[in-house]
Amino acid sequence: MEHRPKKRFGQNFLTDIHVVEEILAAAALEPRDRVLEIGPGLGALTDRMLPMVHSLHVMELDRELVARLEDRPEPQLRVHAGDALRLDWPALLVEPPYKLVANLPYNISSQILFKILDHRHLFSRLVLMFQKEVGDRLCAPPGGRDYGILSVLCRNGFDIRRVLRVPPGAFYPAPKVHSVVLLFETLPQPRLALRDERFFRRVVKGAFSQRRKTLRNSLAAAGLGFADLDGMLEGIGIDPRRRAETLSLQEFGALTEALWKNQANFEGGCTAASE
Structure with missing residues (x-):
């Protein structure tokens, strides 16, 4: 049965067998593995993974x-019909850890990454295809324009190459x-x-919210x-005139801890649980 790709679903089906084999090699699949695939499309990865693993969701x-x-x-x-952003992952993936290969x-790759961060405990390894610009941001070191929110958040939980x-x-x-293709x-x-990881995420997002401006x-x-x-920033060794893109992961950790201790002073009376 012929299937016409649908632009609204961002469908670009993988057809290159060499790329499929490179992805599978990075996934290092074993017969006992439980695997999740998001957006299997016409099955280029699905067909190869099914005989290799214990179960494929x-x-x-x-x-x-x-x-x-x-x-x-x-x-x-195991087929789960629906939007991966809306499906209840913990309810469906009840025997972690899983490998995520996709x-x-x-059009939803960044949103999927945030959902992965929310459910990091479900996964031992991820091999994911991204648009090159997104991949560059995820691998970027501090100091350049590619370094951003996802660079920091993903580096805290994963080794990425x-x-x-x-x-x-x-x-x-x-x-x-x-x-x-990136390996996490x-x-x-x-x-x-x-x-509080939610508070850390809020601090990172806030720091990058106006990236041309100073951290202050x-x-x-x-x-x-x-x-x-300013006094708080200087007290943890961070110049208030720096920009978010220059801060290392460890500096974001120190910034989060210092802001946590000062949250009663925030403008508008913000609380730690706010997003």
Whole structure:
């Protein structure tokens, strides 16, 4: 049955067998593995993974592709129809850890990453395809324009490395951008010992909210400012005139801890649980 790619679902189906094999090599699949695939499409990865693993869970939004998947005879295949951003991952993935292997739809890749961060404990390893610009941001060190919110948040929970670059011709239809495959290895514990990870995320987002401005001004604009903000920053060795993109992960950890202790002074009376 022929399937016409749907632009609204961001469908660019992987067709290059070499790329498939490189992804599988990075995933290091074993017969006991439980695997999640988001957006299986026409099955380039699904077909190869099914005979290799204990179980394969797939999340698919396109009803035509869901029907195809549900018609397959393999007992180890678990089909979850719906939007991966809305599905209840802990309720569906009840035997962690899982490996997550996917050619992510580019229009939701950043949102999927935030959901992964929320459920990091479910996964031991992730091998994910991104638009090259997103991949560059995830791997970026401090100090450049690519370094941003996801660079910091993902580095706290994962070791990340680039597996390979993928040209447009590896897909049908060919996208207008290049792609990259990244390997995420989940750390046994996050690099930072945080009191509240939601508060850490809020601090990082606030710091980058106006990235052309100084850290002092960005934090104040995000409701994290107070009268002696400069003194607090200088007390932890951070110049208030720096920009968020220059801070290391460890400096973001120190900033979060200092702001936590000063939260009663925030402009607007913000609380630690706020997003």
